[in-house]
Structure formats: C-alpha cells, structure tokens
Amino acid sequence: MACLRRHKRAAFTLIELLVVIAIIAILIGLLLAAVMQVREAAARIQSSNNLRQIGLAVHQCQDQYGALPPGFGYFPGGPWDATYRGGATGLGNPFFHLLPFIEQGNLYGSTAEPGNGPPASPGTYYTPDGPNFPGIATYPVKIYQNPSDPAMSASGRVVGSQTAVDGWGACGYAFNAQVFCQVDSAGNFQDWWASPRIPQTFADGTSDTILFTEKFTVCGQPGGPYGGANAWAEAPDEGTTPVFSVSRFPSAGSPPGAIPATGPATHFQVRPFPYASNRCQYWVPQTARAGGILVGLADGSVRNVGGGIRPATWWAACTPAGGETLGDDW
DSSP: OOOOOOOOOOOOOHHHHHHHHHHHHHHHHHHHHHHHHHHHHHHHHHHHHHHHHHHHHHHHHHHHHSSOOOSSEEESSOTTSTTTTTOEEEEEOHHHHTGGGTTOHHHHHTTOBTTOOSTTOOSEEEOTTOSSTTGGGGOOOGGGOOTTOTTOOTTSBOOSOOSTTTTSBBOSEEEEHHHHSEEOTTOOEEESOOOOOTTTTOTTOGGGOEEEEEOOSEESOTTSTTOEEOBTTOOSOTTTSSEESOTTSSTTOOOTTOOOSSSTTOOOEEOOSSSSSTTOOTTSOEESOTTOEEEEETTSOEEEEOTTOOHHHHHHHHOSSSOOOOOTTO
8 A cells, every 4th residue: 555645835934934025125115216216307307398498488488579578567568668559468477478488378368358458558458367366377387387396286286385375376486586577786676577688688698597497386384474385377475476586585584594585695495395394495496306406597498406506606697697607516
C-alpha cells in the first residue's frame, strides 16, 4: 500500500510579509512623488502659457491703440480726451481692457451701455460692473486662472477670503503698478491712470521690465486687517485688486517684519503656506513653487525668476525707467 505524503504549502513568514508591504509602500511613494512632479511641471507650463497669452494681448493692444491700458481708468481715450467725443470707451483695470485681445470680445461687449457714458460724453460705455452690478466681475476667465495657485478654487472664483470679492472671478496674476500707473521717480504711487507705451515709456528696456507676475487668489488672514484676495475685474480697492509694486498698499502700514510693497527692499514670497494666514502678504506677489516665480516681460517673453534673487534686482526689473542695472542674478 502506497504511502500518501502530505506536501505542506510554502507560506510567507510575518517578516517576509512586512518586507513586501514596505517595498510596495516605497514604490507607491515614489510613484506619487513622480505624479506630483509631473502635475507641477504641467501647471508651470500652463501658467507660463497664460502669461505668454496675456503678453501677446498687450502687444496687440499696443498695435491697435498705440498705448497700453491704465492701472485703472478709461481706455481707449476717455471723457477728457478730445478724440472721445461721445464714442466708445471702457472703464476698468488692464485685465478688463485686455479681454478683447484674449478672445473674450463677446464678454467685453456684453457690458455695453449705449448712451450711458460719463456726463457730456454720452457714448457707449463698457465696465465690468455693467449693465448690472457686479456684471461680468463674477465670470471666471480661464486665462487668468493660475493652475499653480494653491488658493485657486475649482470654480475659478474667489472663495473663502472674507472680502467683498468672494464669488468674483479669481485672478492668479497681477499687473505691475510701476508700469500701468503714474509713479514718481522713487516709485511712489501718484495715480491709477497712466498711458504707458511700448517702447517709449520703457527706457530700461522691454526685456528687463516685468508687466505681470503670479499672485495668490487668497492671501492673508481671512477677515483680518491684512487679509486679501485677487479678483481680475477689481480696481482700485485695497487688498482685492490684482496689482503689485504699488506703494499705497497696505494703507495702514506694513506689519513688523513685512516685505515692503515698493523700493529696493521689496521681493516676492516663496511658498508662504498656509496662504490663508498672516504668513501671506497680499501686497507682494507669491509663488507656490520652491524654484521661483514666473513673470511676463514687456517684450512678450516669460521667464522664471529664482527665489534667491536680490531684492534690489527684483525692484530694478519692476521699474520701466528707473535707470537701474539688473544684477547678475537676473
């Protein structure tokens, strides 16, 4: 009679099982890190493309009107301009005035109020607040949304800032007040209205002057004295206008240890997390990337500026006619 032998099945020991689990965990960690790097790179590319499209719009605007829009004011022309005489003009910030040049002409046109222009100039009037407040100000414009902005909501609107623009179209970028506004020789703010022209008002060169840069949609302690937001249609209210390098903000004075808004000691913030806290300062730009911040230059190009750039060099790149020489860290 043949003996029946029982064969025992090999089984993992507890140590072997733990080793396998550890290896899987490591592989998952590496995979997640790779996915995050890919996502970050894609967001950076998209943000760069947005800035490039905005820069192209600026040059198209210059070609059509012979000037760039103001930080806030009537454009093109205006009630004080003899060429206006009851014609068509818009009132807003650069992001509003550039709508027709970023394939948003219909959105811009939807704000028309024929015959409702300023006194003595009853032409067609365009404003983000019209025809009924807040008008198109709540409309999310894709090109103004920065995918690298950690505060950018899925809806493309400002969320959770506890400011007057919650629910308005968010903006992940900001315009340079030193270019689009009137300033004195020291860069101090004088007036929102200016008429910058390429290349006439760029004595320092268009390739050395920043027009736009990245900026968080929500920045600062919500509801606090230094809480801010960034809405593309807003102007010229403190804390909610998509602007940087303007000396009048914050009007109450910077808190101790804060980065100044203008001058050779100004800078941008690198990863001020959490963004909804006092670590984030709305009057300067912010980047969520450790590698630096993307800027759109007056020549239409886009470049990355490293976080280690000296404040004096950053300021020199902000002023279009300050006569400064950019440092070797540019």
